[in-house]
Amino acid sequence: MSQRADPVCHTEALSKTLCEFRFDPAPNRWVLGRRTPGAAALRFREQLGLSANGPLVLSGHQAELWHGGILAKHFAAAAFAAKTGAATGWIVVDQDETEDPSMAVPVRDQQGRLRTWRWRWAESIGRVACGLAPVKPPEPRLEAGLRWANESIADRVEVIRRALLANASAPNWAEQVSRAAGEMIGEVAPAPRSVYESRLAGTDLFASVVAALVREASGAMSAYNRAIAEAGDSGMRPLDERIGELPLWAVKNGRRMRVLATEAGALDPTTLAPRGMLMTALLRLAGCELFVHGVGGGAYDRATERWVAAWTGELGRIASDFGGAGALAPMVVATADLRLPLAASEVPSEEEIARGVWRAHHARHDPAMLGDATGAEEKAGILERIRARKSANQSPAPEFAELHALLERSRSRRGQALESLRAAAARLKEQQQDAAVAHARTWSFALQPPGALRSMFDQTRAAFGKW
Secondary structure, eight states, rough: OOOOSOEEEEHHHHHHHHGGGGESSSSTTEETTTBBOOHHHHHHHHTTTTOOOOOOOEEEEEEOBHHHHHHHHHHHHHHHHHHHHHHHEEEEESSBBBOOOEEEEEEEETTTOEEEEEEESSSOOSSTTOOOOOOOOOOOOOOOEEEEEEHHHHHHHHHHHHHHHHHTTTSSHHHHHHHHHHHHHHHTTTOOOOOOEGGGSSSSSHHHHHHHHHHTHHHHHHHHHEEEEEEEEHHHHHHOOOTTEEEEEEEEEEEEEEHHHHHHTTGGGGGEEEEHHHHHHHHIIIOSSEEEEEEEHHHHHHHHHHHTTTTHHHHHHHHHTTOOOOOOOOEEOOEEEEESSGGGSSOOOOOHHHHHHHHHHHHHTTTGGGHHHHHHHHHHHHHHHHHHHHHHHOOOHHHHHHHHHHHHHHHHTTTTHHHHHHHHHHHHTTHHHHHHHHTOOOOOOGGSSSSHHHHHHHHHHHHTTTT
16 A cells, blocks of 8 residues: 655755855845846835845745645745745735634544544634634534544644644734744744735835726736636636726725725725735735745746736836846745655555546456456457447447347356455445545644654755755
């Protein structure tokens, strides 16, 4: 059986950017490739709360206790920064929506089978954005018949609860969970320096772009949608050009609403927030020398690059002020597969289960899989005659009848082999839920034992060792 319990980091592209990084001898100037930030970019960084005293590597995600693939972005940024002397920042998308303040945790039932249980920290309050208040997670109480998947999980659940409780005085959920995450990451590696996306609304750059979007709405929407279509697999939703939808959110009373060009001028600018493509466009234009994405962000930001390259008019002038569309900071993808220590070697993978089920089904139609060499040879001859009949525009019905009779004889002769495959498939199917739990890569990093996270960070740093 396959097992991939150890983290596997994919940072080759990230480490290769080191060959382009150098410091300019002039004071307070730096270069990644040919990129040098000017006064407007430095002003943007100061307004956002980012360091303006040296090169920056940014990454980020929604406010949650993410899985290991997301943590890999921070580890990669931290490793790059340590190698080059750059600073890092972690953009917390604090205006995203949170529907269910809870966490998935692996448990076992009375038969010892792995299951997923949700540890609920507060009542579900529908889809809200940054208005979600801090939570005080109750002690987890498993239902009768359930127990933690292992003792390490029980220990980590308590660590998570203490971290959230210790930060329950934060102004909102986004800051609470971000602070808690930083404390737990700090057990094994440099903690991320959180910068909240909501601060973008207070920057000069954001105000200028919003004004330009309103004035040039038709062209901006068309270019935006065209970039998404040309990028192919970005996963981004096009704007509704019929109603004048802009790539912005208006956040009011904790809820996000679409922004229309005809209404934008009347809205309080401090309540506006950029959508994903606009957010990374701003950050890569003015906020950093390198942006580290995960797999999803790496896909959608290809559309961002196309969109910014198509900016004209006032939007194009703004891009030119920051070096033009070609001066977007480079972006790279970093991810990792990090699975919990749940005795995965004892559980078949979902691929192995699917293969076993397929074999049991396919063997009914393939004598060779049942060890029936004679039947396999006869089947090949019948299939050849069927092809010949079809080529001559004749009905192959007699041959099909012969084929069905052959397969029935083969199943009868090799009934024991067929039953053995059926029984194996049934046993595998019984383990589907165990497999989904044991081999999942989406468990929160906070559930990992510190040793696993430390190993992952060490592997990430090692990817930069040769540069």
